[in-house]
Amino acid sequence: MSCHTTDFKGSVIDALQEAIERQIPSSQAEVSGGGGHFSINVTSSAFAGKNMLESQRMVYSAIAHLMAGDAAPVHAVDSLKTRTPPSA
Template sequence: MTTFQGSIPAAIEQAIKEKINDAVVEVQGGGGHFEISVTSKVFAGKSTLEKHRLVLGAIAHLMAGNDAPVHAVDKLNTKVPS
């Protein structure tokens, strides 16, 4: 079972920021379903698939197992800062 401190949205945000240092992260949702928006310079020149793999890879541990706190990312928005 995955353990973490605080709320699930906070755990998602923390995990993404650990993987993508300059990330600005917004997480909404609950009940296992979340919408995530991430802005980072790391995304420059990457395809949508590559961007999504970076973010989902960062939270994979929160999505693993039958008792996972994150069941679905219903919407994932990745962008480069302007």
């Protein structure tokens, strides 16, 4: 994408959410922010048995392509929270 970050704030949020939900099984991602800085909350049963660092690495791996390069739409993730869903 060769747009400026201000041109596609909504689609960057959508792209983050879609990348996470596509790569992490049974995940639900909530993304907010703009201007290259985002907050992400992810709930997934895939995090069960993993520590916080392992879970966060899964999320960063899913969005790495959006953070790569000088013109990347994502400059920073200011807040990243991962959790497993409540037991049914």
